[in-house]
Amino acid sequence: MNAWENLLYGFEVALQPEALMFVFIGVLAGTVIGMLPGLGPISALALMIPVTYGMDPAIGIILMAGVYYGAIFGGSTSSILLNAPGVAGTVATSFDGYPLSKQGKAGKALAIAAYASFIGGTVSVIGLMLIAPLLGRVAVTFGPAEYFALMVFGLTAVVSLSEKSLIKGLIAAVFGVMVSLMGMDLQTGTARYTFGNINLLDGVDFLIVALGIFALGEVFVLLKNRTGASKQNPLGSLKLTRQEVRAIAPPIGRSSVLGFFTGVLPGAGATIGSFLGYSMEKRIAKDGDTFGKGNIKGVAAPEAANNAASGGSFVPLLTLGVPGSGTTAVLLGALLVMGVTPGPLMLEDRPDVFWGVVASMYIGNIILLLLNLPLIPLISKILNTPRAMLLSLIVVFCMIGVYGLSFNPFDLMLVLIFGLIGFAMRMYGFPAAPLILAMILGAIMEENMRRSLQISQGDWMIFIDKPISFTLLILAAVSLLLPLFIRLIKWVKKK
Amino acid sequence: MNQKCKRFTRTAGISAATLLMLSACGDPPEEPNNSNETEATAGNTEENTNEESENMENNGNEENGENNDSQAAGEWEPENDVEYIAPADAGGGWDTLIRTTARVIDEEELAPVNFAPQNIPGSGGAIGWAEVASHDGEAQPLFAASPPIILVPLTETSEYDHTDFTPVANLITDYSIVLVQPDSEFESINDVFEAIEEDPGSISIGGGSAAGSMDHISIAGAAAEYGLDASGVNYVPFSGGGEAMTNLLGGHVDVVVTGVGESTGQVDSGELRPIAYSSEEPIESLEEAGGQTFIDQGIDYTFDIWRGIMGPPNMPEEAVAYYEEMYAEMLETESWQEQTEELGWIDNYQSSEEFEEFLDDQFDLFENVLSEVGLID
Structure with a gap:
């Protein structure tokens, strides 16, 4: 059977009334859960497990996949509005989405996020359909050395995310790496930066830092500037001009592809994908310096990338049977309980599961777009909430979201601490994006560096000997040095 | 990032509550009952209607006094719903055990109350254990336990160890498996150990858990039994059996050690080849794939990845007796058999007393291996 016949077969599965109903329920539940700060796709999926008991595996996975990409789709809303x-x-989406919303263009930002998500999602389904079995093979060529090099490359984006002061950007990044190293070291079982506190043994969850630094930090700033911008932000138009469409089309295309491949790599996933997409566009764009101040491309790129990555993360799960992320690990568990063992054999044994879920993703993405666009004016009503209430509401949402991570009251104190850190950073002009990026990449970078050295018994040449890792390291060096060279050349020319 | 994401069923309640807040424009909904019961709140979301109706059925049975099974177990019976804890995230081994048993107990009506699964992740289990330990002398919560309840305290990251809790029953076991690529030069576990003997550290052995935890112990123990210095085992920790196997598929490590259950997909498809596994008796599917037990390869070594149920410190004896009886009954039911077949679990029932002795033996074994590897003094 070729891909086309397979897909038609998939639609046969996905268009059954039962499958249609569950893909709808899935994406609806996913969007809503995604909108609520802190309640991520993992909790949503975990909720679904008991529901899928006794369901046909194909239908069960269609439902759960819908929840997953629905959550990523819906996750941009609160990034942009709050x-x-x-x-x-969707952390990267807030970099430009929130400024846009402050400028009274929330409607536009939300609409762009919806379109970009739709396109990113669709691109990833096409990728999943055409090259999934092949890609599974490619994904495994990424070992510890390659991951280390990829993370180094990713970290060079700190430079472009640093805004005015590079030094302050680097300080923020180093702090981010330090936070990411908190907790028990996998290699030796040693506790690091935990201050003897058992609650810190697992490290600090990324969302705690993100909600603290961004949401609470912002609340504190708004509280301080009480007299300042007290007017309410209008929703603005949802319509895009022709120029705007033309501006965001290339970033969406590029980021969709980039996001998909990032998603395919086990361990990378939607968060890293969105950051890579964002920083890539910032570097490419002629108006790169307006990123972070409400550039529509800064919303389009991460949204396309994270949705594409969520589709891509199904590749290792479905073709190799290994989960690439916490979310797909829950999916794997659910599939096993339903009596399906994902892996190379699944394509032959249970084609209905593989092709059914692929086909359902087309349908799910369309439903998401149709569902989200009309909802935008309704959801944005939240902006009309009186300021005092809105601020309290944000704090409440953050607390609920953080508590929902592991039901540990200690996390509530942590998020407050990070809120204060975020407040101080804003007061003294430290950019938050490098901290967040470093926090995501730092731990993976360190873990894989030490894994590589463990394998090579301490020989650093492992990073040079492997072609992929070598190439990535060269790219990292180039991206750091190129701006300097350009400046040098300009300087020489002037003379 | 990787495993740090958490959460669970209580989220149901929270998300329902938050939803209600979001839709503030609608009628003020009835406040869900303020008990700590997740199920009560979760019942409000449409996804959970199944669960809710099951609950109702169960309550119905209780009222009608149809629960003959449980009456045979003795006079003591649980009165409130049982808090049933997986001290880890959703999706892992403990979580699967808790959810599967809760479901079988419910379906087969083995108890007059509900078993309400709950995830309390964190610190390799230590956060969940601390919660259970605070219920000294009570009949619940019950929680899922496996070798980490011994290993984590040994590396001094939990204030409580296995002797603080009451063993209720050991239920199932999985075994450790050693895998290589299909075209690997290693034909047997002895080939691997010989290579390590020649050049200690040269063979990289990936595993799905941190250094000093299950996978590491199981291979280091086998190496020690073979006569190797266990510190020559170059163990590379990954954050899950899946990740370790991906790295073996890509040729980044030479050998992987993980659980038999986790490797089913890769072994059945012939993508990875088993060379040894840690059960006492041969397992058919693994023999077919070319693997042999350690014992059959001349290494007198077995390793159980057991999973059982434990309760709070000083649990009342009648309660222990009730639950161990209930689990024994559960293992006989048809729905349990179906589940274990699908999940590749092997029944390994031990009563509370047997389980306790077994735990002490395991403690000695692990302590030996860990000090040999040099991870504890």
């Missing part, structure tokens, strides 16, 4: 990321994958 600066409080709904899911980790």
Whole structure:
């Protein structure tokens, strides 16, 4: 059977009334859960497990997949409106989405997020359909050395995310790496930066930092500037001009592809995908310096990337049977309980599961778009909430979201601490994005560096000997040095 | 990032509550009952209607006094719903055990109350254990336990260890498996150990858990039994069996050690080849794939990845007796058999007393291996 016949077969499965109903329920539940800060796709999926008991595996996975990409789709809403990321994958969306919303262009930002998400999602389904079995093979060529090099490359984006002061950007980044190293070290079982506190043994969850630094930090700033901007932000038009469409089309295309491949790599996923997409566009764009101040491309790129990545993360799960992320690990568990073992054999044994879920993703993405666009004016009503109430509401949402991570009251104190840190950073002009980026990449970078050295028994040449890792390190060096060279050349020319 | 994401069923309640807040424009909904019961709140979301109706059925049975099974177990019976804890995230081994048993107990009506699964993740289990330990002398909560309840305290990251809790029953076991790529030069576990003997550290062995935890112990113990210095085992920890196997598929490590259950997909498809596993008796599917037990390869070594149920410190004896009886009954039911077949679990029932002795033996074994590897003094 070729891909086309397979897909038709998939639609046969996905268009059954039962499958249609559950894909609808799935994406609806996913969107709502994604909108609420802190309640991520994992909690949503975990909720679904008991529901799928006794269901046909194909229908069960269609439902759960819908919840997953629905959550990523919906996660942008609170990033844009409240600066409080709904899911980790949409943190990058708040960089430009929230400024846009402050400028009274919330409607536009939300609409762009919806279109970009739709396109990103669709691109990833096409990728999943055409090259999934092949890609599974490619994904495994990424070992510890390659991951280390990829993370180094990713970290060079700190430079472009640093805004005015590079030094302050680097300080923020180093702090981010330090936070990411908190907790028990996998290699030796040693506790690091835990201050003897058992609650810190697992480290600090990324969302706690993100909600603290962005959402609470913003609340504190608004409280301080009480007299300042007290007017309410209008929703603005949802319509995009032709120029705007033309501006965001290339970033959406590029970020969709980039996001998909990032998602395919086990361990990378939607969050890293969205950051890579964002920083890539910032570097490419001629108006790169307006990123972070409400550039529509800064919303389009991460939204396309994170949705594409969520589709891509199904590749290792469905073709190799190994989960690439916490979310897909829950999916794997659910599939096993339903009696399906994902892996290379699944394509032959249970084609209905593989092709059914692929086909359902087309349908799900369309439903998401149709569902979200009309909802925008309704949801944005939240902006008309009186200021005092809105601020309290954000704090409440953050607390609920953080408590929902592991039901540990200690986390509530942590998020407050990070809120204060975020407040101080804003007061003294430290950019938050490098901290967040470093926090995501730092731990993975360190873990894989030490894993590589463990494998090579301490020989650093492992990073040079492997072609992929070598190439990525060269790219990292180039991206750091190129701006310097350009400046040098300009300087020489002037003389 | 990777495993740090958490959460669970209580989220149901929270998300329902938050939803209600979001839809503030609608009629003020009835406040869900303020008990700590997740199920009560979760019942409000449409996804959970199934669960709710099951609950109602169960309550109905209780009223009608149809629960003959449980009456055979003795006079003591649980009065409130049982808090049933997986001290880890959703999706892992403990979580699957808790959810599967809760479901079988419910379906087969083995108890007059509900078993309400709950995840309390964090610190390799230590946060969940601390919660259970605070219920000294009570009949619940019950929680899922496996080798980490011994290993984590040994590396001094939990204030409580297995002797603080009451063993209720050991239920199932999985085994450790050693995998290589299909075209690997290693044909047997002895080939691997010989290579390590020649050049200690040269063979990288990936596993799905931190250094000093299950996978590491199981291979280091086998190496020690073979006569190797266990510190020559170059163990590379990954954050899950899946990740370890991906790295083996890509040729980044030479050997992987993980659980038999986790590797089913890869072994059945022939993508990875088993060379040894840690059960006492041969397992058919693994023999077919070319693997042999350690014992059959001349290494007198077995390793159980057991999973059982434990309760708070000083649990009342009648309660222990009730639950161990209930679990024994559960293992005989048809729905349990179906589940274990699908999940690849092997029944390994031990009563409270047997379980307790077994735990002490395990403690000695792990302590030996860990000090040999040099992870504890």
